[in-house]
Amino acid sequence: MHVENITKAGFLNVEIDPSLDIFAEIGKLKKEKNAVILAHYYQEPDIQDVADYIGDSLGLAQKAANTNADIIVFAGVHFMAETAKILNPHKKVLLPDLRAGCSLSDSCPPPLFKVFKEMHPDHLVISYINCSAGIKALSDIICTSSNAQQIVESLPKEQKIIFAPDKNLGGYINKMTGRNMLLWNGACMVHEIFSTEKIIKLKNRHPDAKVIAHPECEEPVLQLADFIGSTTQLLKYTETNKSNSFIVATEAGILHKMRLNTPAKTFIAAPPDNSCACNDCPHMKLNTLEKLYICMKYEQPEIIMDEEIRIASKIPIDRMLQLSHQLGLIG
Numbered sequence: 202m203h204v205e206n207i208t209k210a211g212f213l214n215v216e217i218d219p220s221l222d223i224f225a226e227i228g229k230l231k232k233e234k235n236a237v238i239l240a241h242y243y244q245e246p247d248i249q250d251v252a253d254y255i256g257d258s259l260g261l262a263q264k265a266a267n268t269n270a271d272i273i274v275f276a277g278v279h280f281m282a283e284t285a286k287i288l289n290p291h292k293k294v295l296l297p298d299l300r301a302g303c304s305l306s307d308s309c310p311p312p313l314f315k316v317f318k319e320m321h322p323d324h325l326v327i328s329y330i331n332c333s334a335g336i337k338a339l340s341d342i343i344c345t346s347s348n349a350q351q352i353v354e355s356l357p358k359e360q361k362i363i364f365a366p367d368k369n370l371g372g373y374i375n376k377m378t379g380r381n382m383l384l385w386n387g388a389c390m391v392h393e394i395f396s397t398e399k400i401i402k403l404k405n406r407h408p409d410a411k412v413i414a415h416p417e418c419e420e421p422v423l424q425l426a427d428f429i430g431s432t433t434q435l436l437k438y439t440e441t442n443k444s445n446s447f448i449v450a451t452e453a454g455i456l457h458k459m460r461l462n463t464p465a466k467t468f469i470a471a472p473p474d475n476s477c478a479c480n481d482c483p484h485m486k487l488n489t490l491e492k493l494y495i496c497m498k499y500e501q502p503e504i505i506m507d508e509e510i511r512i513a514s515k516i517p518i519d520r521m522l523q524l525s526h527q528l529g530l531i532g
């Protein structure tokens with residue numbers, strides 16, 4: 202199939218022999234091609250099980266920056282694979298389905314953000330990693346939900362800051378740091394779906410359960426939380442906290458790792474504000490084990506970037522990695 206067709210479809214549409222042991226084949230391809238599979242916690246359980254590393258956005262960026270593999274297979278969404286490519290221009294970066302986007306990233310188009318930035322020339326721009334390379338290129342520092350608070354606190358109190366694209370994470374950081382950052386009005390469709398009413402009802406039925414939430418959730422949900430953190434921080438909390446049950450307000454994929462790490466504990470997905478029983482990210486879930494196998498076998502679809510944008514977007518990512526080292530947040 203031609204590259205243009207893959208770009209249109211998002212993935213290579215190749216039939217797989219149903220008798221094939223895909224897990225074993227992926228293992229073979231990893232060795233043959235010196236490939237590494239980096240996966241986010243929101244990926245389906247099968248993908249998490251074949252991954253070499255599963256992590257949050259900061260951990261994944263750090264792994265991507267340090268890998269010796271020739272091919273990076275990124276099981277996550279486009280901005281994550283793009284970040285890996287920004288850091289590794291000479292490596293092949295594959296994404297099982299190119300259509301795996303992100304509603305939060307989409308809520309901040311570069312041309313509009315450029316105008317917003319020009320309206321506030323005395324502001325420094327901190328952007329959450331969930332944004333396109335075009336937004337990263339317009340930013341001074343990138344952050345993730347693991348390091349946003351510390352990065353903001355490392356700047357002088359009087360420094361004026363624009364925070365993009367997530368108004369919920371930005372609002373939470375404003376509250377935690379006492380800053381008054383100017384917020385871009387973006388949000389994640391998955392983290393804005395939770396129902397406070399249903400979480401309160403659940404909490405009444407499970408009074409000992411701790412409510413844990415990702416800071417991309419809206420303020421009323423965060424107010425109900427006993428603990429707020431990035432996906433890795435939420436996972437660690439469930440391992441170290443004495444409680445035996447947790448109501449989890451983030452994408453449901455993380456429950457797989459939580460259940461694997463502490464099988465005796467109970468994990469309940471926080472209910473969304475609609476009749477659907479799940480809170481899956483439709484973008485993350487476009488990647489499947491079959492698409493992962495096909496993309497490794499044919500080395501398509503691949504992330505291709507404009508070199509000028511890549512160079513400009515690398516500067517604020519490097520600053521984030523450097524600051525995270527200095528602040529002791531990564532090894």
Ligand code: 13P
Pocket residue numbers: 256257258259331345346347389415417430431432433
């Ligand atoms: P983290 O895993 O960095 O907490 O990010 C969550 C998320 O929404 C990724 O898209």
Ligand code: SF4
Pocket residue numbers: 278302303304305306331389390391392452482483484485
């Ligand atoms: Fe984007 Fe939200 Fe999906 Fe994360 S969960 S990839 S922020 S849409």
